[in-house]
Amino acid sequence: MFRHIKSDIDTVLYNDPAARSKFEIVFTYSGLHAIWSHRIAHRLYKLRLYTVARLISQICRFFTGIEIHPGATIGDRLFIDHGMGVVIGETCEIGDNVVIYQGVTLGGTGKEKGKRHPTIGNNVVIASGAKVLGSFKVGDNVNIGANSVVLREVPSNSTVVGIPGRIVRKNGERVKDRLDHAQLPDPVIEMLREMHKEIENLRSELERERQKQPIAGGDPRI
Numbered sequence: 001m002f003r004h005i006k007s008d009i010d011t012v013l014y015n016d017p018a019a020r021s022k023f024e025i026v027f028t029y030s031g032l033h034a035i036w037s038h039r040i041a042h043r044l045y046k047l048r049l050y051t052v053a054r055l056i057s058q059i060c061r062f063f064t065g066i067e068i069h070p071g072a073t074i075g076d077r078l079f080i081d082h083g084m085g086v087v088i089g090e091t092c093e094i095g096d097n098v099v100i101y102q103g104v105t106l107g108g109t110g111k112e113k114g115k116r117h118p119t120i121g122n123n124v125v126i127a128s129g130a131k132v133l134g135s136f137k138v139g140d141n142v143n144i145g146a147n148s149v150v151l152r153e154v155p156s157n158s159t160v161v162g163i164p165g166r167i168v169r170k171n172g173e174r175v176k177d178r179l180d181h182a183q184l185p186d187p188v189i190e191m192l193r194e195m196h197k198e199i200e201n202l203r204s205e206l207e208r209e210r211q212k213q214p215i216a217g218g219d220p221r222i
Contacts, residue, residue: 004039004076008032011077015099030064031080031100038068045070075122089117096122103129109151121156133203 009126012032019025025032044053053070061067066083069092078088078094092106104126108116113159118132121140121199129147132138139156150165159168
């Protein structure tokens with residue numbers, strides 16, 4: 001238990017430049033409080049004490065603004081920054097070294113039974129307001145941009161932005177600064193650039209065809 005507590009505090013110090021001391025982290029970081037509460041609730045959930053586990057999660061939600069279902073499985077070194085409005089569903093699985101910002105939802109898409117929430121890999125950053133909805137896997141070393149809506153599987157070493165989420169690859173490598181979620185490529189802008197290039201190519205081809213046409217009224221044999 002103490003090993004987990006120390007690891008959680010060190011994770012905050014590593015990911016948040018605003019963290020000044022361990023004392024401040026322990027007493028003021030709601031994301032940390034939510035993770036600690038979840039560990040207790042999850043253990044009770046596994047003992048089939050569902051109502052007590054759910055009660056703990058709801059009390060935590062009241063005080064922190066973060067709702068983590070007791071059934072969710074969370075790996076090591078999860079960092080929830082600010083955290084207000086974060087929702088993590090019952091069958092969600094989260095790997096190690098994951099960063100989640102405020103307003104993120106890891107939820108389902110309906111009333112289906114069984115596994116209905118996403119599985120998040122290792123070293124994943126989910127930026128503010130993003131929604132990951134459905135029973136699919138988000139691979140390792142993935143960055144999900146702010147306010148994206150992800151509805152299908154995401155391969156490892158990729159970046160997702162937009163509504164619905166579009167995958168933007170960077171030669172199979174993750175973004176250099178995994179916490180700089182404001183500097184992500186925009187697939188719409190990239191598409192417009194490609195369209196502009198295509199239009200320019202068509203204009204050039206049309207101009208060449210015009211130059212090949214004979215002068216009006218002239219002898220086509222000349």
